[in-house]
Amino acid sequence: MIQSLLIANRGEIACRVIRTARRLGIRTIAVYSDADTTALHVREADEAVHIGPSPAAESYLDGQRIIRAAKDSGAQAIHPGYGFLSENADFAEAVKAAGLIWVGPDAKSIRAMGLKDAAKKLMQDAGVPTTPGYLGKDQSPDTLKAKADEIGYPVLIKAVAGGGGKGMRRVDDPSDFADMLASCKREASASFSDDRVLIEKYILTPRHIEVQIFGDAQGNVVHLFERDCTLQRRHQKVIEEAPAPGMSNEAREAICAAAVRAAQAVDYVGAGTVEFIADASQGLSADRTWFMEMNTRLQVEHPVTEAITGQDLVEWQLRVASGEPLPCTQDDLSIHGYAIEARLYAEDPVTGFLPSTGPLRVFSLPDDIRCDSAVMAGDEVTPFYDPMIAKLIVHEETRAAAIDTLAEAIDDVAIWPVKTNAAFLRNCLLSDEFRDATVTTGYIGDHLETLAGAAEPSEAAWWIGAGARAHIDGTAEYRDPYDVWSQWSGFRLNAPSRSLTAVVHKGEVRVFDLVQSPPDPFLPREIDSDGILVFENGNAFLFETPHALARTGASASDGEIKAPMPGKVIAVDIAQGDSVANGQKLLTLEAMKMEHTLTAPFDGTVSELSAEAGSQVKEGTLLIRIEPAKSTDAAADAKDG
Template sequence: MMKSLLIANRGEIACRIIRTARGLGIRTIAVYSDADAHALHVREADEAVHIGPSPAAESYLLGDRIIAAAQETGAEAIHPGYGFLSENADFADAVKAAGLIWVGPDASSIRAMGLKDAAKKLMQEAGVPTTPGYLGEDQSPDTLQAKADEIGYPVLIKAVAGGGGKGMRRVDSPADFADMLASCKREASASFGDDRVLIEKYILTPRHIEVQVFGDSHGNVVHLFERDCTLQRRHQKVIEEAPAPGMSEAARAEICAAAVRAAQAVHYVGAGTIEFIADASQGLSADRTWFMEMNTRLQVEHPVTEAVTGQDLVEWQLRVASGEALPCAQDDLTITGHAVEARLYAEDPVTGFLPSTGPLRIFSLPDTIRADSAVMEGDAVTPFYDPMIAKLIVHEGDREAAIDALAEAIDDVAIWPVKTNAAFLRNCLTTAEFRAADVTTGFIGDHLDRLTGAAEPSEAAWWIGAAARAEIDGTAERLTDHGPWSQWSGFRLNAPARSLTAVVHKGDVRVFDLVQSPPDAFLPREVDQDGVLVFERGNAFLFETPHAIARAAGAGGDGGIKAPMPGKVISVDIAEGDSVNDGQKLLTLEAMKMEHVLTAPFAGTVAELSAKTGDQVKEGTVLIRIEAVE
């Protein structure tokens, strides 16, 4: 077993690797950028090395600096985690050339599976079923459009070098193909440095099934069963579970055997995932399940596999990289119970899932389940990296119990002022369709309004807010001079004493008599410098005093379109003086490796345009101003 390990990553996966390595007696070395100087993975490692400025392109993506850090600290091995350089074959070669152990598959396996078109051809040769599509070298827009027309719509455009849901576009009609192709190629080029694409038939009732595979240097390959990652938004997984609901033993045996053949075809060593798309219109069946791609690394959702198999996949990685054989044979692996994982992101579903950055003045996760995170209260979420801040994982005896336990755990999430998708996750878990496993990969997109609508606090939350407000003020008499709602009413001699407190939430003012009995449900609450926070069903409700609201009034409404986050303007679709419709696309901003479209808030005229393609803009910068139509 290796004695020292450098983790070429950050965030929760770096902390996850450190935890297992520490248990094996392995010294750990972290690397960090300027933005991560005080990050949790840096604090938890035995040693840490600064490798560059905050942008990933100037730090975590610089393989030579990471190798130099390993050599300087005497590390024997490098674990790439996932993302960044984890599937970079040149980096894997460079690590080995430097005399270090690479905790991952051989570069040849990464190359074989790294390009989706070549991988599909290889799988066809290995007898692994693949979806119908176009894998040709001709990348001209006319050829790609013609092939899409031949396949029949809807089709899926996929970046050849893509991954993580980036560089993918669904196209439903020939008229949309050219614009979608251009957008896909831009994102693919920005994310992977390669704008080539392939075309696949889009399955109309798709479920995303993937199989965890593992190989060693002694020729052994096993699978650790399947996961269901169907619940996705914009091709990025939201909730994952193991095993896949509705999977028969016969179908499981065939699909997992195909995954093992896929791994054997590239002489795979280490942890990998074979991803399949299934046509679930008639239930899960091996003859309607096709290979999509292989991820030659550990997956974000690996904890659900760990939960149902009782195995530590990072420990497997470290043992295999050290030259040991796999810890288990195929017949030794079984499934116990059901596990579900939800990805907690610093983003605001109400505003189209825009990333949310800033200090975490309050950060509390449930302590009754497994919560993998890389931030703590007092840390900050920066705009430089993926906005995932935690993974919440439960393992119960059956699927229904696991879903209930995860929804209940989300009730205990308390984060402020950074916005999160906690309520959205809870909404997804509690839909009748998800509970019945009657969802497809398009479910979230089809039900977005239902899943992301702004929630309102319950009566119990209002009461708790009022009671906490009165406690902070000391007496309810502090209502005086707060406006017309501060007037005492119903006062009479010999009547019971009353204790009235006014609180405000988003402009709604309510007065409470706190002498009356409180609601049955008491909720956790936190005191923030801005007021009283009550956390309920994954939401954070801020209750303020009326005079605080008055001071903050008068913002917005002037038609100014501001940058919602720091980013780069990659296209401007209007000119000064243009007439625009309500909801019309104005410009596209690239931030956190994703494209964000800014639209007109109402019909009007472009009075000012201060943005141009290529501009780097700060959060809050006014880019466009719209004057309303008279």
């Protein structure tokens, strides 16, 4: 067994690997950038090595620095986690060339599956069904457009070297193809240093089914059944479950057997996932399920497979990398119950899922389910990396019970002032379509207004807010029907000695005094002297005092276009003096690996332009100022005058 392990990653997956390694008695070494100096994975590892500045390209994506850190720390092996260098064949070879053990598949397997066009041809040769599309070498826009027209819309443009939802664009109208292609290539180049794409037919009633496979150096390959990852937003998975609802035993056997053939075709060793797209218009069946791609690494959603099989997949990885055979044969594996995972992101659904950064002054997750996280109260969410801050995983005997348990667990999420998608996740889980397993990959996009709209506080939450105001005013006689404040006689909210947060769950109110809680170096000593926080159904409501509500400053409605989050300006589509129309694209900002388009709030003229492509901007930076267009009547009056 490996004795010492460097984890070439950060965040939740680094903490996840550390937990299993510690249980197996393996010494762990973390790596960290400037932004992660005090990160949880650094604190939990036996040792930590600094590898560079905050940008991933100068730290977590610098393979030579990571290998040097492994050698200097005496590590025997490197675990890449997922993302970053986990599917980089050159890095895998460099690790082995340095005399270290690579906890992952061989470089030739990574290369065989890393390029989507080559992988699809390989699967066709192995008898694995693939979706119709164009895999040719001619990458000229005219050729790609002609092939898309030939395939028939809608089509999906996919980066050849893509993954994780990056470098993918759905095109419904031929007139949009050129813009979508340019955007896809730009994102692919930035994310993978390879802007080549392929074109696939877009399935109109798609479900995303994937199969967990595992191989060892002795030539054994098994599957650990399927997961359903259909609920997605912009090709990023949101909620995953196992097993797939509505999957018959016959269809399961056929699809899982195809996944095993895919792994055998590339002599696969280690953990991998074979992803399929299914046409669910007539239910799940093997003859309407096609290979999409293979991810040659551990997946974010691996905990649901662990839950239904009772296996630790990180332990499997470490044992296989140590030269041991697989811990189980196919006959030893079976499905037990249902598991669901929800990805908790630092983003604000109400503002179009813009990333949210800053200190986590309040951070509390449910304590009765599995929560894989890498942050604590007092930590900070930075703009440099993926916005996922936790995974919430439940396992129950039935799917309905798993849905209910996870929804109730989300009720107990309390995070502030960083915005999260907790309420959005809860809305997804409790939707009729998800409960009935009739969602497709386009479901979220088609129901955004319902799933991601702003919420209003309940009666109980409003009473808490009213109670806060009463105490601010010193009204000692005040009593509310939920009896929240009786225990706080004489309490004044704006006094610095007390900071309260309340959680409303099924009409019941719990109030926490954070200041008088047991000392914790990472717990904030004060929430906000200008109000009280109420958490309800995944939402955070801050009831502010009158002077806190007196906000000043310009907004987009005043013509000032400011950066909604820290990021990099990657495209500017207008120039100073240009006339713009309401809704017209102005510039594109990249933050947390995603592109965000800023548009004109009304018709007008660009009077000020301070943004330029390639520049890094801070949240709140003025990028563009637009002077509103004069109305026709006003213009006529001015002329007459």
